[in-house]
Amino acid sequence: MNHLLCGLAANENLPPPLVDRLIAVADAEVAEHLAERADLSHAQAVALAARVEESAVRLAYEGRLTAADVDPLARPDVALALLDRGEGPAAWARLLAADPVVEHREKLAACPDLPPDVVDALSADTEIRVVAEVALWAPADVAARLAAHPHAEVRRAAAVNEATPPSVLEALVSGEGLPAARHCLVCDRETLPFTHDPRCPRDDCDLRPGASCDGSHASTTHDLLQAALRNPATPAGALTGFVDHPSLLLRWALAARRDLPSAVYERLASDPNSGVRADLAENPAIGDALIRALADDDSHDVRRGLAHHPAVPLDVLTRLARGTRIGATLLPRIASASPAEVEALAGSPNPAARMLVAQRRDLPVEIRDALATDPDAAVVKSIAPHPGFQESRLRAMAGRHGGQVIARIAANPDATSALLEELARNEPPVRKALRVIARHRNATAPALLACLDDAEARPVAAGHQALPPDVITALVAGPDARSAEAAAANPSLPHAVMTELLPPPAA
Incomplete structure (x- = not known):
């Protein structure tokens, strides 16, 4: 029966009185569908939150509940949802900064526009995960300060934060100008040296797979470097030395950057890992010569990535299309093709070229109609x-x-x-x-x-x-649960059937 109530909850034609009846019997699954209703009134949202407590957070995020509806002491999770939307009062943030539940303080640290005193309090939290969350979202001045934190996990979070000043990110990469980190999550908990088993059987263990420390905080330092290499605010000059780094993940992070010298891209084009080369192939920063070199790569993933390059020459693209599974998609270079290029592609003797341009949905009528009569079925499928x-x-x-x-x-x-x-x-x-x-x-x-x-x-x-309607009604009563739920959500379902599906109202 629950799947039918879920369908009713999603039915846009369910009358308001029946919505009220459904709220009165809703469980968590039904409430999830009710929370998505465009016509849910504020009073109904409040009633649903009271009926199904776990729905209140969703309703807050949907904008159906206001600060006046929430007691931050009784429902800190809902208060945090409103703060995350920027709709909770500052007094709530100050209250929750001292909440004894670590998860609540951690969630608070990710909320936008917190008062400075709350940010300072969370930055000094006794739980490193809370401080790391501050570093992840903090404005530039706070992120810069936390980049020098003695705990490597906090520094790693600062390396992710795009608001961290470029000079500070450069220092995180080089280690120059910063005191050495003294702790990481591994040495906080384990006897060194220690490497975390990726198949760790402990239910209470939240160390990342492969986390390790021998006193140098190796895995966290590696994660910090990877974050900094992916951070667009990190100066390119600080990163070029990683092109030959033994870590695949660090080289891979370089391949997507758009601000590196051409010599770095040329080195990455010969990387032994095809994933690095595939990301490089799609990078708008590489030039024509490298594009043409990558077009002959043995890896299908590299050639497919190159097909998605926004500036790939059309002759290269049509050659790639002949032997590469690109899929039924409008490629960036085709989307930006000039009228003359569109005409040339549509008239090409190469079916792959005609198939590519047929993915456009703004073709001139004469070209569209010509492609509709193409002898190649793949071209016709595209148009x-x-x-x-x-x-x-x-x-x-x-x-x-x-x-x-x-x-x-x-x-x-x-x-x-x-x-x-x-x-x-x-x-x-x-x-x-x-x-x-x-x-x-x-x-x-x-x-x-x-x-x-x-x-x-x-x-x-x-x-x-x-x-x-009679077929919809029969599907509601049928054995296929998915079809029955969809039929219960069908706006053409008769109101009388909707009423029959609901339990009778309480006396």
Whole structure:
């Protein structure tokens, strides 16, 4: 029964009196759906928070509860949600900074626009995880101060923070100008030397996999360096020496940066790890010569990354498209192609080039229509969802290429109801098309009824408003829980059935 109540809770046509009845019997799962309702009133939100306590945090984040609805002593978690939204009073922050629950102080440390005295109090917290959370989100002056904290975990958090001043980030990388860290999470707890087993059996252990310390806080220092290398505020000059570092993760972090000298990118292009090269291939900072060199890389991931480079030359891109699985996606370079380039691609003898440009949804009519008659089914699949096609043109595509393109034709926003009915009745059935038709705004009852024969399309079709009410009612009572829930959420479900699904009101 609970899945049906979840469906009702999501039903946009559920009358307010029935919403009230549903709130009165809601559990946590039903409350989660109720909290998402666009029509939930403030009074209903307050009632739901009282009925299902764990829903209050979600309701606060959704903006359904106000500070006047919350007692920060009784519900610090809800108060923290409002503070996180920037809607809680400063007095709450001062109160929660002394909360005995560490998790509450840690959550508070991540809230925006805290009063300076609260930030200072949290920066001096006895729990390092709270101080680290401050360092992660603090403004520049506080982050700079915490970068010199004696605990390496706090320094690591400061290295992540993009507000940390560049000179301080450079010092964190080099270690120059900062006193040596004296502690890390590993040496706080374990006898040295110690390396944490990635398959640690202890339920109460929260050390990161592979964490280690021999007195030098090795793993935390490594994590700090990785964070600093990924931080765009870290000066590039402090990072170039890591191009040959034995740590794969540090080299990998360099590959995505856009501010390094070309010599560094050239070294990374010969990195033994294909993941490093793949990230480099997608980096907008690399130039034409390196792009062309990477186009011959043995790794499929590298070539696919290069296809997503916003400035990849079109001749390189079309060559990549012939032998690389790029997927049905509009690539950045194709999206930015000039009208002359679009015309050249559409008229290319290379089907891969025509397929790439067919992904655009703003093509001139003459180019769009020419691609719709392309002899290559892959090109037609790419162009089929393009808006603006007449029914006759879409039907002609289906007639030429059949099941290869039917699902993509069904995805066209202008596919008519009559065409969708025909596609749904195709023999043999195109399962992928049925799943698309089931959510199409123009789908009619005959098309949707055909979709019910497919196990994956059925739950989608069950929620479509064009499905006949008697069929929706039958699905609600049917054995398929997913379809029953979707049918209960269908706005066309008769109100009488909605009422029957709810437990009777309390006397």
